[in-house]
Structure formats: structure tokens, C-alpha cells
Amino acid sequence: MIVLILIASILMASISLFQFKSEARNFHQERLERKEDAVREHINYILANTTYPLTEKNLPLIFKDKIHELSDIHSVEINIYSLKGNLLKSSKASFAVDSISPPIPQYILKLVQSSIEKRYVDIKNVDGLKIRSSFTQIKDDRFKPLGILNLPYVEDDSIYENEIQDFLVRLGQVYFFMLLIAFALAYFLSSYITQSLKTISDKINETSLNQKNEKIMIEDNSREINSLIKAYNAMVDKLEESASMLAQSEREQAWREMAKQVAHEIKNPLTPMRLTVQSFQRKFDENDPNLRQKLNDYTKTIIQQIDTMTAVASAFSNFASMPAQQNETLNVVEVVEFSLDIFNEEYITFTSAEAEIITVMDRTQLIRIITNLVKNAIQALPEEQEEKSIEVSVQRDEEGVTILVKDNGIGIEPDNQEHIFEPKFTTKTSGMGLGLGIIKNIIENYKGTITFESEYGKGTTFKVTLPFTNH
Secondary structure, eight states: OHHHHHHHHHHHHHHHHHHHHHHHHHHHHHHHHHHHHHHHHHHHHHHHHOSSOOOTTTHHHHTTTHHHHHHHHHTSOOEEEOTTSOEEEESOTTOOOSTTSOOOOHHHHHHHHHSSSSEEEEEEEETTEEEEEEEEEEEOTTOOEEEEEEEEEEOOOHHHHHHHHHHHHHHHHHHHHHHHHHHHHHHHHHHHHHHHHHHHHHHHHHOOTTSOOOOOOOOSOOHHHHHHHHHHHHHHHHHHHHHHHHHHHHHHHHHHHHHHHHHHHHHHHHHHHHHHHHHHHHHOOTTOTTHHHHHHHHHHHHHHHHHHHHHHHHHHHHHHSOOOOOEEEEEHHHHHHHHGGGOOOTTEEEEESSSOOEEEEEHHHHHHHHHHHHHHHHHTSOTTOSSOOEEEEEEEOSSSEEEEEEEOSSOOOHHHHTTTTSOOOOOSTTOOSHHHHHHHHHHHHTTOEEEEEEETTTEEEEEEEEOOOOO
8 A cells, every 4th residue: 555655656746747847848838939929010010110111221220229119018038130140139238239249050040941930949058047049030011031030038947846846845745644644554454454363373373182272253354364263263173073082082092901901910810819729629638737838828829919919900090090289399309319218229329410409399299200210220120130220310401300210220122112101011020010101191291201211231211301490
């Protein structure tokens, strides 16, 4: 819009300037013609009433006194030349007819002679002034040429220049106010449009598959904006439907996997229990003197397997229902060091670059993270290994608080590394079970991360990063 106004103003100004110049040119031309006609009629009247014979030689005598009167009446300089172009008489007061006076150029005499009207207008620029000089023949009552009448006319464009200047000033003022109005209108329109677009953009940036997304409720918009809002709201409906289906599918898959793992772990103690019962039933002899000892062994075996199933059920229960968070401001260094006090292994060491690193989280869950990782590290150390080492360290970096738990145990086999955080049960001495899945959920709830590096046969290092809050 603003560009169109600027283009229109430039075109209008250019057309106006051209129009003013054209009118000024026509005005001067017509004015010179009117003066020339009036002077010629007056000259013809003088020639008709003079007592001198109408000859070229008598022209200075005929117009001796009359030429000044003609110049004053018509407000124009008058020069009378001979047919050969020599000056005979002039209305200039200080001018004298002598040989110094320049004659009419020959090309002008030829143009006057060859024209139908016996007239020619010469246009020249002298010292920045535009001068029109008309040359026309003076004739007697029988239309015989007597001389040449010359009327110099200086074009005075000061009036038109002032009018052009005033016009351009007024035009500039009008277009200035139009530009102000256009800027204001463009600002309000752009603000109105961009506000709607910004709302849509913010909603799109906030859209996520794992949350409930709000629809956009904006009215009185353009057709294009309404179409965009309608498309976004339709996308939100489809996204919510897809998220619901995906969540349901993931839940079903997770519980199916969990059920398979639970069934597997329950079967493990049931098999020795069945064999024990069958063996006891087959060998039972009420007269056996060692019956009480065998009964005690049988009972002990059954209780051990029942304890195993109880542990499986407890682990499954802990994973299915996480306790509510009780966040507090705590010193990570102090809590980690306190968590290690429950372990009696002398090969567990703790280091920290700082005495205090502050963050906000649940103290119990932080202890749970540390104890679980350390237990896994202990289980990763073979009993026959002579040099055992578990290093726990806390440090501060750009990402937040970093906790490292490093062991020199058997490590994790490459085929198992991508499944390390999956919620599954195992009876292997590496200790990888539901614990890592639980602490991974805890850490991610605090917008943290847990990663590991492991080389099979040499050891594993777990890295936990949590956001920190500085005092």
C-alpha cells in the first residue's frame, strides 16, 4: 500500500510538472501572438494615416515618434528592420541606429521569406533567460513588403514557478498525511494479522504428542486465518486420537512384556518347589529316623522359593506405582555420600570436586538412584576377582550435576546394551532388572538423563545428569 502511494505521488508530481510547463509554454506563445497581432494592427493604422510615402526609406520617419508610443501602449520592445535585415528604428531609448547594430541573420530572413505567413519565431536562451523573437513582414496597402517587424519577448516563468512550488508543497503535505494514515493502517492491520499468526505459531510450538493440546479459539479473522485455524484444530483432534491409540498400544505392549517377565520369574522358583515336593513325597517314610531333618530341609527349600516369589512381587509392585515426589533443596554431595554409608565394601570410594552442589529434588529418590547403581556395580564384580573397584564421584558441569558410578566388573555384553533400561526381570549376577527402569523414570521426571559406557570384560560407567539450582 505504501509503495503504491509513493508511486502514485511521483507520477502525480511528474504529470503536474509536465502540465505546468506545457501551460507556461502555450501561454507565452499565445501572449506573443496576441501582442504581435495588436502591434501589427496599430502599425497598419499608422501606415494608413501617414503623410509620408510608403517606402522602406521612410519607415524611420514614419515611426520616429510613434514607435515609443507603440512600445508603451503594448508593453513590448519594438524593432523595425529593412528587408535586408538592417535595423531602421528601435523603441529602446538609448539605442541609436548605426553600423554597430547587428543585422538580422540571413537564415532568419530566408525563413521569414519562405514561410506562408511571412513570419518566424526564433527562440534562444541568453543568461538563463528564454527569449522569443518574432520576425514578420510589414506591408503597405497593396501588400508590398516594406520592412520587418521584430518583437523580442522574454518569458517570465516566475509566476508559474511560484505556482509549481506552492502546488508541490501542498501535494507533499497531502501525501505526507496519506503516508501517515497508510503507516498507521498498515501497522494496525499487520498487528492484527501477526497477532493471530503468533497465537497459531505459539500453539504449534507447544504441540506435543505426549500431552493434551489446546485448540485455537479466535474469531473475526480473515478467511485464510480461519482456514489455518480450522486445519490446526483438525490436526489437534487427529493428534489426540493418535496419541490415545499410541498410548494404549504402548501400555498394552508394556504390560504384555511385563506379564511375560513376571510369569517367567514366577516359574523359576515353582520348578524347584515342584521337584522338592515330588522328591519328598516319593521318599517319605514315617519310620525314617531322619524324618525331622528331611522335613526341615524340605521346609527350608520351600520357604526360600517363596521368598524369591515375594521379592519378584515386591519389585513388580515398586515399578508399577512410583511414590509421590517430596522435593526439597538439598546438597547432592552430602546426600550421595550419605547413601554410600550403608555399604560395607572397602573398595567403594567417593570423590567430589566441591563440598556443596545444590539442586531441588526428592531426597529419598536420589538415595534410591545411588543405592541401585552401586548395588548393580557390586553385582557386576565377580566373587573370584581379586582387585575390585567402585568409584562414585559428583561434579558440576554446563549440563548440571553429574554423578558417575564406575566399576571394573565384567561389563555389559554388546547385545544386551540396547535393552539395558527395559523393565525386565533377571536372575543373573549382573543385577540388571527392574531397578534401572525405575531410576530411569525418576531421572527423566526431573528432566535429567542417564547414560552408560561399558566394555565387556573391563567394566561399566553410569553417568547421571540432573539440573541444579545455584544459591
